[in-house]
Each structure stands twice: as structure tokens, then as C-alpha cells.
Amino acid sequence: MTSHRRWLASVAALVLAAAVQAAPPPQDWSAGYDAARLIVVAVADKPDPQPSAGATPRGYDALPNYSGGERAAETAAHLSADYGLSERAAWVIEPLRLRCLVFALPAQADRTQLLAELQHDRRVRLAQPLQEFETLASAGAPMVTAAMPAPDYNDPYVGLQRSFSTISAGAAQRTTRGDGVRIALIDTGVDAAHPDLAGRIKEQRDFVGGAADTAERHGTEVAGVISAVANNKLGIVGVAPGAQLLAYRACWPATPQAASARCNTFTLALALGAALASDARIINLSLGGPADPLLQQLVDQAQSRGIVVVGAVPPDRRMDGFPVGIPGVIAVAAAEDTDAAAQTLRAPGRDVLTLEPGGHFDYASGSSLATAHVTGALALLLALDRHGRAAELAALLQRSQQEAGRSIDVCRAIAALRHDPATCAAQAGTPAAGNGG
Template identity: 50%
Template sequence: MKLPRAACAAALAAWLSLGMLGGCATPGGAGAAATDTAAAMRDDSERYIVLAVDNPLAAPAGRAGSSLGGYGPSPRYLLGGRAAATLAALAREHGLKEAAGWPIVALGWHCVVFELPSGRSRTELLATLAADPRVRLAQPLQDFDTHAATGRAAASAASAAASAASATGHVPYNDPYVNLQRGFVDTGAAQAHRFSTGAGVRVAVVDTGAALNHPDLLGRVVATRDLVGEPAERFESDRHGTEVAGVIAAVGNNREGIVGIAPQAGLEIFKACWARQANTAPAATPPGTAAPRPDTSARCNSFTLAKALASVLESDARIVNLSLGGPSDPLLDKLLAELLRQGRVVVGALPPDGRRGGFPTGTAGVLAAGVAGELAPAMADVVAAPGRDVLTLQPGTGYDYASGSSIAAAHVSGVAALLLSADPRLDRSALCALIHGASAASPLNASAALEALRSRQAPAKRML
């Protein structure tokens, strides 16, 4: 059954009005109804499943989505007739109600989130669908979390960071809080910036939204995409993504706040997570007294993350920062494998329990980042990076301290950007080896990684 063109157009318009890559298979529906459905998926994921079928389409004439700011695939790339007929038949046979759909061009699939019929066992239904030859993938809609932690007393963190800064000598930046940046100082970032500042490298940040108009992010965010569909103002007020973005690429020498590990890298922000609680902008200066920080954690699901990773596959970002995690997920694992196959550098945050299984750190080839000083000796395959009381950005014009493996991952992504900027020909395996080597003494040292890269380059230059 091929859906009428008018129904496809209506569905596409409804989903795109939410900032989503819409699925043409959903007939009609107003924006408010789509918003309610998206909220229901976030609030009660156990009522939904994710299903994928083959979606053979003509290859696009050019690289679809290479400019994320204007990413909007032509309807002929959304849903083919064969996939539409298969999905309609499956929905009819099992009493399923479609909640959302989207194409994954890189895999040749069309994915759909279906709502289960009342009283139907999700486990039994998934087993039945998995055995159906028409189905490429059938799995539960799962939840994932960002790996943030509430920081300790800001005053003690500032004192420790200032002591570290004085021990390493003058940091050549006019940004007023640079000597309070524990991570910046501990990684030797200022020394690394003699050779590289991340120019020409794009980092995809799959997270919440971020404060695009923060004075320390102006000019650094080159593309954005909202895969959640919350009101636009929520994007700017999201804390977790703002914190991660600030660590990676806060502007240097602008007489404002702090400096990022890779201050000239370009950021592509993919909002796939939503804040657990409402955000409020903090004061414009670092707090000088101890105070409890609000919960900055956020949640994502298989649907929002899959759409984000599918968009990253169509982007120019060479580094993908995933400061989040959760259970192993067949669809997300498939997308992650494709990113790695393309040579992208993927950085994931180690879960709070320290176990590498699950998405994304359970996948071989992913750089797993943990908090320096909190890793067991047996975790030699985890990159130890600063992640405790690190000064970074907050929504509005604010600055505050953040902790957790989310922040450690951001440091690793920043150092990866420095390496790729210094040598764009560097492949993923060589880059990972440099980063692991530079974190052997804990924490990851950006200056040591750049020195090791320069040592590798010297013999090659002598042979020319």
C-alpha cells in the first residue's frame, strides 16, 4: 500500500516543524499531536519498539546533508514504496500504531517507532518481529543518560586549580578565568597550543542543546540540529551540552571567561537529549562559595540518538563526542559501527559503574574516557582525563564547575581535534594510539600527544 503524496507531505511538515527528520509513513497529524507523541515516548519508553526495514532508494546526486544548517533531504530520499508497503502490512498484522519514522540513508533502512497495542507483551512481539524476514531490526525503545555529576565545593576547586596553574607557569591567555581551569592546566593545553588549536576540525557533540549565544561560544558552533523537538528556547538553556561544548572549544583570547582545549575547532551540536529538570542561568562569574549545583543530567532514547547519529553520518565532523551512555542497543551499535568504518573518531564517556559494556563504550574502536584519579588500575584501556570540578560554561553568560566522565570525554575530544588539526592525514587508529600514550601517566596530556605526533612526523620529513 503506497501512501498518498498529500499524506506524506503533511507528515513531513509536521515532523520538520519540530526540528526532526520526519518519517513520511505517518499520515497527517498536527504539530501539537506530534509534540504529544514525542513527549509520550520520552516519558514511557516501555510502550514503544523500534523497527527497521529495507528502504531501497536511488542514490542522491551529491552528499545529502553535507551542510547541516540546511539539512533537508528531498522527499524521494525518505520512504520508498516497498518500505511503505512493508511497514503498513506489519502495522496491520500486529495492531501497531506508528509514532515516528525516519530514514537512515547510510544503511539503506527506514526506521519506525511503533506504539504497542494495549496488553501486548513487548518481549513476545519483538521475538515475533525478529523472526520475520521482512524485518531488518526489531528492538525496544531504550533510555540513555548523560554522565554528569554534581560538582564539589567551588571554592576548594578554584584553590586547587590555581595552585596547579602556578606550578606550571604562566598561561598565555587574556581570558580572566583561565588559571582556574583545572582541566586546561592539567592537560598542558596552553603548551599544546604552540602547535595546534584545532583549526579546520569539526567535532559533532551529540548531547542536549547548548547556549549558542554564550560569549565564549560565539563563532565556534557551525551547525545545529534538534532531534528532540522541544521549544527553541530550551536549546539555548540546556546545561549539559553547554558544559561539554565549553570544555571542547570555548573561545580563547577574547577577554571572556575560559579557553577550550581546542579553541578554534568547529562544533556541530546535535540535540538528542533533554534535561531532567528546568534550567536556570547561573551568575555570570564563577561562584566563590560552596553551593549545591542543580542537576545537569539529561536523558535520551534510541529514537533521538539514532536520528542524531544518522545525521552525523551525513556531516563533515571527524570527531563524535558522546558524553552519555546506556545499554547495548542494536540500532545504535549498527550506526556506531558505520561511523567507525568511515574513520570517524568516536569518544564515549565511561558509565558511572566503570563497566565498558553497553552503548557507546562497549564498542571496539571507541575511545572510552574516564575521570583521572577515579579509575581502577585494570582500566588501562580507558583514557584518564580531567573530570572533577572543571570550570566550564553555563547557559546565558555563566560559568560554573562540572564533574563526571561527560567532562572527561570532552577533554579527550578536544585533544583529538588538536591532533587532527596538526595532521589532517592522521587515521583513527594512529590518533587513538597517540591519545592512549599521552594518558599513560594520567591525566591525558595534550602537549605530550602533540610532541609525540611531531616526533612521528620528523622521520617522514627527513625522508622527503
């Protein structure tokens, strides 16, 4: 072997070794872990210096880049050795130029003290606990009142969708159905095979460690409220039946079909990174938890790119956590929650008829469902105003809420956007063309 080839082989070996070190075997977070013994650390991920022209063999530039630059991987390795940390996961957030790592603490280490030391280490850009979050839905109960007439739809359960009529979604769909708007749904797995979601799931990805096509309850319920297919002679109608979903699994239920689910800093950061890299116009976060520095940076980056971020108000109504405590995030409470903060948008969140895995339908409750209604309403508005900003769209919905009473009224918001009061002259009518599957 020539010296030239030996040099190239050694460089390739070093890059591969860095890759192996930077990417430990994927962890299935749903299998269980001790969050109290895990931390998240981020270091700068700067481009590696290029070898001089005279020393660069042909083909070097084609070598793959494994999870960021070698310098960042080396820094992470040194931190691991210096503090006795054990790497569990690593990834690069390109927009933030950070290499992030999940580390397990050494036995008997005090997490608070160790984090304080890391935060004062000049090599470290961020050090925080691995935090946990919960989706915000529970099982609902069937409505006992009579079904509302809905002659303009052939979906058999639309008359039972009180929430659909409450926000005037049917009237709004005379003008727009959300065509062309893509929504990143960061949640549990979505049942893309559900017949009432046919053609609505553009992409599925898994960041938990199971499988992207895992069909779980919460994500499927939220997806159904947003974009269940209209006029397919089946089930229900979504608020924005023309919108497409990017289903990013970042949460998992404690038991296979539990109503609630959990997520963590790592899984949510990966999903938010995917949303940033996609062409999503809206990010739906029907979940909540403590304030989180890394996740806030990702949401701030999304908003700087014009992505509208929608979050659910937690049951304790605290507005200082993730995601609703981040400036610019549209916070949504259930309309039935009369004690929710005045600045929040409100939408139906009690006994909402929606989709369930396996092609089924059932009722669910919680601010998760209210958030889904607002996300669908925003998709209807964005289909009419592609450059609409979050604050402007939220103001339209807020005004509609003040005029209508307890909940948003998306048809009123559309009328205000178009400066045409006649838009909602009738509260029912022929939906926009193409509502079928």
C-alpha cells in the same frame, strides 16, 4: 482534465498519502512517554521500481521523495496492521538503507514475545526495544586551591582551569588549536549565544522535539570544555578553541537546568544520522546506556568513514554498553577514577570549570567532562594530521597518559606525532596565532 493529467495527479496523491502516513506529527520526547511500551523496527528501504518509459509522464521524476520509498512505507503499514502496532515516528537512514519506525505496542501485549515474533518476520531487518540513555555529569564544587598562573591568556578564569593545565593544553596550543576540525556534539541543547562560544557553533539541530537553540546545561558544559574561545578577555579557554561544533540536541534534562539528562534510541539515531551526513571529523558522546543494535550500526558506519567516535565510561564502569562497548570507540573515564579499566583513556573529570547557559560559568564533574577533554585533544591532533585514524590517535594519547601519570597529556601526544621532543620543552608559551574570537 486529460487522462495524462489525471494519472499524474493520482500518482502525486499516492506519494503525498504515503508521506502523511510515513511522517506522523513530531513528538516532543521531553514531554514524557512510556519507553516500556515502545519498540523500534527497521525494514529495508530499497529504491522503488521506475515505471516503464512508455508509462512515465513528463515531470514524474521531479516528484518529492517523502521519507524513503513507497515499498518500505507499505511494508511498515502492513506490519502495523498485522501486529496491531501504532506508529509514533518514522525516518530513513540512508547509509544503512533502512526505514526505521517507533511503534507503540497494543494494550496488554508482551513486548518480549512481540519482539521475538518480529525478529523472525522476513520483512523485518531489526526489531528492538526503544532504549534509554543518560548523560554522565553532575554538579561540581569550586576548587579551594590558588589559581595557576597563565600569563599567555587574557581569559580571567583560565588560572582556575586545573584540568586545562593537567593535560598541558596551553603548551599544546603553541602548535595547534584545532582549526578546521568539526565536532558533532550529540547532547542536550547548547547555549550558542554564550559569549565564550562566539563563532564556535557551526550548526544547531533538534531531534527531541523542542527547539534547536534550546540552551541546556550539560551540552553547554561539554561545549565549553571542548572549544570555549581563547584570548577574548572573557571566562575560560577550550582545549581546542579553533574547533567548530555541530550541536545536535538528542537529550533533554528532567528539569530545565538539571545536571543530568536522558536520551533514547530514536533521538540518538537521528543525531547520529545527521553526523554521518555532515562533515564532522569527531563525534562526542558524553552519555551511556545499554548496548543498542541500531545505534551500533550507525557508529560502525561512522567509523568506516573515518569519523572518530569518543564515548564516556559510565559510573558502574561497565564496558559492554553504548557507546563504549562498540569496537573502535575511544572510551574515556575520569582521571580521578582509579578503578577504571586499563584500556580507557583518562582525563580530568572532577570539578571542571566550564560554561553554563545564560553566559555563566560553574564547576561540573563526571566522565562527560573527561570525554570532552579527550575530544578537544583529538581535535588538536587532527588539525596536524588530517588523515589520522582513531586507533593511531588513541595510541598517541594512551602513550602520553602512561608517561604523564593519571591523565592524558596532549602536548606529549603532539610531540610524538611530530617526532619532536622539543614541542613540550616548555609547559607554557605563546598560543598559536588567531586564538581570539
